[in-house]
Amino acid sequence: MTVVASHGALVALVRERGGLSRAQLLEETGMSRGTLVTRLDALTRNGLVYEGESLGATGGRRARRIRFDDRGRVVLTVDIGQTHVRVSVTDLAGTELRFAELRCRLTDGPDAVLGPALDAADALLAGGGPGERPAGVGIGIPAAVDPATGMVLPVTPLPGWAPGVVVATVGRRWGLPVVVENDARAAAVGESRSDDETLVAVKVATGIGCGIVVGGDVMRGAAGIAGDIGHVRVGGPAPEPVCRCGRHGCLAAYSSGRALLGRLGGDGYRTLDDLVAGSGRPRVGAELAAAADVLGAALATTVTTVNPHRVVLGGVLGELPAVVDGVRTRILDAVSERARPVVEASTLGPRAIPLGLARLVARTVFAPEAVDRLVAG
Amino acid sequence: MTVVASHGALVALVRERGGLSRAQLLEETGMSRGTLVTRLDALTRNGLVYEGESLGATGGRRARRIRFDDRGRVVLTVDIGQTHVRVSVTDLAGTELRFAELRCRLTDGPDAVLGPALDAADALLAGGGPGERPAGVGIGIPAAVDPATGMVLPVTPLPGWAPGVVVATVGRRWGLPVVVENDARAAAVGESRSDDETLVAVKVATGIGCGIVVGGDVMRGAAGIAGDIGHVRVGGPAPEPVCRCGRHGCLAAYSSGRALLGRLGGDGYRTLDDLVAGSGRPRVGAELAAAADVLGAALATTVTTVNPHRVVLGGVLGELPAVVDGVRTRILDAVSERARPVVEASTLGPRAIPLGLARLVARTVFAPEAVDRLVAG
């Protein structure tokens, strides 16, 4: 018998089980009929549950399913990258409904990025039918994010992005709940398949990002940079390359797309897409293999440390079979038998971030305490 | 205003704040006087709180402090090692009151180890005054432990230790709550100084153990072996040594006490104490420095992955200044500036395990839900 002490807990039960009849709810929670009716009434008035379809025949009157009311519920997600912003409207499960992309540079500051992005978001929201009810906004941003306040911390390479400016700007716009999260972590949440899964999600593109999910929650660490493995010094082949961060021998200096382009630039490879297109050539293939090997060696220690069920590789380069195979081989070789995770390419690609953001927003907005506040106030 | 919805929450408040007057509790919780009196009455009857000393003068009747009743409360801790068992009676804060140690081999099986250990524990408990009230038993064991059931999983090198045998045997003996935890993890909990601290605790003795604490909780991972870094293959100096686990190049094959003894055995070093005593000699010093360097390189990735506030080094070898300095140097060199942790030797030494076990027991026994059950039943 599940303990259901409040409206919020009842919503959680209905959400988890995907809808139960009133009779089943009575059975399951042990509460009295009157209480259940009162509560369902309050939840229905607040648009949180509704009476769905009839259930199968059992010899008498058919039971009707009580469902979590996700009809028309959408989440607005804003995926801020280094050179572009992707704005989506998704349903509560994170499936993209409508989509827009703009090009702009993160380094131009919050006004230059957020202004056009939020205008595009407004247009996207206006494109929805009249029954659409936005539940909240999720923002992914390549910077350290303070868990408590949702503020963007002043990170080294982000001048102009003052702490809290994102929440303030976005919160003012629609008056909706706002969740801000680091992009790699949002992607990791998106890749995770259950709250019991321990997951390491690595993105290899221009740079190297990584998010770790334990028990449904993202790891943050003392300074909010848990998982940022791009700048560990690794024992890669000599000579140690100089990294963009000013230090030597960083993982990113061996294995990031930027590093690969630096080494292959003489051969006319200018963009990551060039690398992907040329990944069959011996020269590029060899560099990719070397990059995967160094990355795998570093990830082996990460894997031993957090003992994940899965390691998911994303990003244009991370998803290449050659990279996935190289990383997998290295990890499985270096890690003790019992610690071996599944190592695989992301099947979500860029959809991982909006999916993760939608989950984070839904988790916040429909958390038991939030539901209790909504029903009470 | 703290939300205090139950007896358990009230106890938690009193515990956290270290004792408040009734007037302060009324102010703090907002509950009515009658309710507070009723609840304190029930808690006093159950021996959970008591009326302590008078507080400072404020011009009228002096307030009296309501304190969590830890008078006479003790925890029995059993620290099972490879070659010995340490049994302690501690107070709730984990300070050792009485102590006994026996020599026995873990590999001789549960009967040979637990029988004498529990007899010794009985003697220790009998040595306490009549007012002593044991709250629970904490067991530390060098094996993987299932978080949910507290059972010892069938680990490779522990024949005879069937799952659940520890909980069953100990539970039968005194009818007290039993908590079982991996020894390295118990030590990590003992070393942690606050629930907000993210901590990596490494023990270097015969083998290499490691526990990671995030937000007061121990990391477990998919197979329950998060932090077990002894058997990652690391890029140490060639040729790769063969490890006891049958693989090549494991961290333990480079940096464990067993590995060092293997390399220095020809020079007459037989025990870890011999190594400690000879750590000033050039030959031993060089081996220790090399071991620390390899360990530090591996820990650098661990540190970057979990981003801890502190790395604590324990164990007879881990606490040596030469090792601490070597590991610190390597970590600080390899890790990005913002990720740098404090790296220091354990000041608790072997007391970390009983301290951590006592905390785990106290946390379980005096958890709000447990208190509610106690008061209700």
Next chain:
DNA sequence: ATCTTTTGTTCAATCAGTGGACGGAAAACT
């Protein structure tokens, strides 16, 4: 001796929830 503050007690009122009982609704069964 008087004032101030803390603490204990009592009591009516409130409120959420319980446990039935009853009856209507809707479908299955005969």
Next chain:
DNA sequence: AGTTTTCCGTCCACTGATTGAACAAAAGAT
């Protein structure tokens, strides 16, 4: 078509926890 079965909403008396407020006692300050 009528009967049976199951589901669902409503009503109601009752319980138990909690509140709010008033009053009194306790204990030290002034």
